[in-house]
Amino acid sequence: MILTKTEESRLLDSMAMKEYGIPEMVLMENAGSSVVRLTEKYVDWDGAFTVILCGTGNNGGDGFVAARYAAGRGARVLVLLMGNEAHMSESSKQYRHVIDKMGIPVIPISRAEEGAPYIHDADILVDALIGTGLSSEVKGEKALLITLMNEAQGIIISVDVPSGMLTDTGRAAGVVVDADYTVALGSVKRGHVLYPGSSYTGTLLYSPIGIPDEARMDFPVHLTEKEDVFNILPVRNRVSHKGKNGFIGIFAGSYGMEGAALLSGQGALYAGGGKVAVVTSAGAHSALAGRIPELMVSSLGKGPFFTEADSAEALEKAKAYDVIALGPGLGREKETGKFVKRLITSFDKTMVIDADALFAVKEEHIALDTCPGRLILTPHVGEFSHLTGLSPKEIENGRIDEAIRFAVENHVVLVLKGAPTVTAMPDGSAYVNTTGNPGMATGGMGDTLTGIIAALAGQGMNASGAALAGVYLHGLAGDMAAEKTPVGYRAGDLAEWIPLARAEVMKMGR
Ligand SMILES: NC(=O)C1=CN([C@@H]2O[C@H](COP(=O)(O)OP(=O)(O)OC[C@H]3O[C@@H](n4cnc5c(N)ncnc54)[C@H](O)[C@@H]3O)[C@@H](O)[C@H]2O)[C@@H](O)CC1
Ligand SMILES: [K+]
CATH class of the missing domain: 3.40.1190.20 (Ribokinase)
Known part of the structure; x- marks a missing residue:
């Protein structure tokens, strides 16, 4: 299995879309659904109070999709959305619209405190705040939100990468989610297996999200299986x-x-x-x-x-x-x-x-x-x-x-x-x-x-x-x-x- 750097995972995603013609929404659908499907073996979604924390990047888009599948498994789902919604990609916006239609509550928050009671009570926390788009050190309200998640009792499932983890090195960009499970999307990233990233990652699960194996042929670094x-x-x-x-x-x-x-x-x-x-x-x-x-x-x-x-x-x-x-x-x-x-x-x-x-x-x-x-x-x-x-x-x-x-x-x-x-x-x-x-x-x-x-x-x-x-x-x-x-x-x-x-x-x- 290949092990990618940030730039390589982006390349893989863009190859999937441009060379193979797989629409972004299809990848996002596969990503969000696999978060629920792959963790089913370990986590009981049925009846669980599930709080999905979404950012405004495509990682958050995966979170909206996961919300739908979690609800389908009987979870009581609530989405907390942090960030400027105007910055969301078209795919994310569409999936947000879908869960709105389904009646899944989405609460936009600008301060961590607003999400605190939900995070505290959650049985399951899905971390879809930041994925491979991490740009700098995590500070301010998002950092506080991550700290709240880490302090809470619920099981944490990170979407693609624990938010705040540098995907190339596995180090923390300031604050990082300490996940129980991480579902790697499209490829396993270097940070998932390097120290200390492997401990933030928790149990690592992997979904190819529909990207054909042929697209992964020429990447030089592998995980020995x-x-x-x-x-x-x-x-x-x-x-x-x-x-x-x-x-x-x-x-x-x-x-x-x-x-x-x-x-x-x-x-x-x-x-x-x-x-x-x-x-x-x-x-x-x-x-x-x-x-x-x-x-x-x-x-x-x-x-x-x-x-x-x-x-x-x-x-x-x-x-x-x-x-x-x-x-x-x-x-x-x-x-x-x-x-x-x-x-x-x-x-x-x-x-x-x-x-x-x-x-x-x-x-x-x-x-x-x-x-x-x-x-x-x-x-x-x-x-x-x-x-x-x-x-x-x-x-x-x-x-x-x-x-x-x-x-x-x-x-x-x-x-x-x-x-x-x-x-x-x-x-x-x-x-x-x-x-x-x-x-x-x-x-x-x-x-x-x-x-x-x-x-x-x-x-x-x-x-x-x-x-x-x-x-x-x-x-x-x-x-x-x-x-x-x-x-x-x-x-x-x-x-x-x-x-x-x-x-x-x-x-x-x-
Ligand atoms: N076609 C694709 O590129 C696909 C991407 N996917 C998902 O999309 C993710 C990558 O999406 P994006 O590139 O949109 O980026 P992300 O969603 O990973 O991150 C960008 C978001 O995080 C915020 N952010 C970045 N650095 C921050 C910091 N230091 N402090 C606070 N907030 C920060 C940005 O403001 C933005 O809201 C992947 O990890 C994966 O989960 C999947 O949906 C599959 C397809
Ligand atoms: K994440």
Whole structure:
């Protein structure tokens, strides 16, 4: 499913009208009706005292249509209209006329206080004040109206976007409606899934409002859905053997940081890697060997961490691997950085670069775009900040665009971890992931993800597919783990849920 910026959602609407010839009133009819239809599963409209707050833009027009459908479901409907009615579009005016004819009361208000008693008593509040037409910070009476809604007890359903939310970033333009449900119209907007917009949005529902899917073909940013992952996950046939599912080499761990290597190894095993080998430094070997029977563990060199001198042997070993993962627990010694540089600039298959290897990418000035392999980088915000020189705040303000920019400039797949994780491709497209939960904000989760992505690449998925599917499965496994224990499950616990997450996705094929 596409994820749009404000200008893209406007483009989509105008394409629907101009190129496909769908009249604005038809879109508005579909929009307003779907607000009621899609929430029916969660909200009992029958008999509910429903206050619909309309602005004078087309968002308000959707509200007039919703009023009619809510009344049709047995709701006792009242519309509060704020703003200069002369500014309403012809479509909005027409639909206002319809509800007038139906006898649904419409009370024009200029001050929030006039609406207060109704808002206070409402069972359901439909927020149709401001949609994608938000122009500046919300102040004055409209801000007060929003505050009244947020303080009231009724269920809040926002039409298209919670009024006051910036659709591109999910941030509040001053005051914002704190919705229980939001029905996204025509497309899901970036702000619906970015933080803090996802919390203003509440439960996100989506209506295509009759705009044909063909019109959505060329938009670059997507929300990862189960179906996307199902479509690309390899199906294992009956005659499969371990040699067909990838030989994964994980270069990880150093003395004192052995756990990271084990967690990556576990991630790769549970994600179905055919053979998984952990290659670590001599100093870490004894702590790793034999810990997980399915994991082959070997070491390079003699020291506590990898040095440049170990790189020739590493590359020799790597010839046997279909995919390598590099980084977890390596440490940040200068010498280790040189080792990392040798590997990244020489290995010519798929490579997942994480953690301390990302640090080395910057410190050793590795020119990613000239490397022979297909590179997948998996930084969290701190690591991405170090890589790019952008501040964490700058990254959070433009997580999707910054991820895309980096992927395109460096010809890599970039997995920018966080809430939400963004997987950006070298062709300028990106997938935003919404599986996962705050219980995953613990040490070792990233190491597991690295192993998962490497294992999926080993099973024949291309770099982009392995990354976006790995991120989705990792989050889904976390969600499954969190069902019993919302906080306190470990990366190793999550790993055990990966096969079940994969099975959950594959159920789509039944
Ligand atoms: N053809 C279309 O463009 C369609 C649009 N639709 C709806 O129309 C919406 C977009 O409509 P519009 O572009 O008319 O704009 P909106 O209705 O989203 O917003 C404009 C209204 O909000 C007020 N407003 C904007 N910024 C404000 C601020 N900072 N403080 C206080 N008031 C503010 C304006 O005065 C105006 O009344 C979408 O979100 C969607 O709900 C749907 O009806 C489907 C079709
Ligand atoms: K709204």
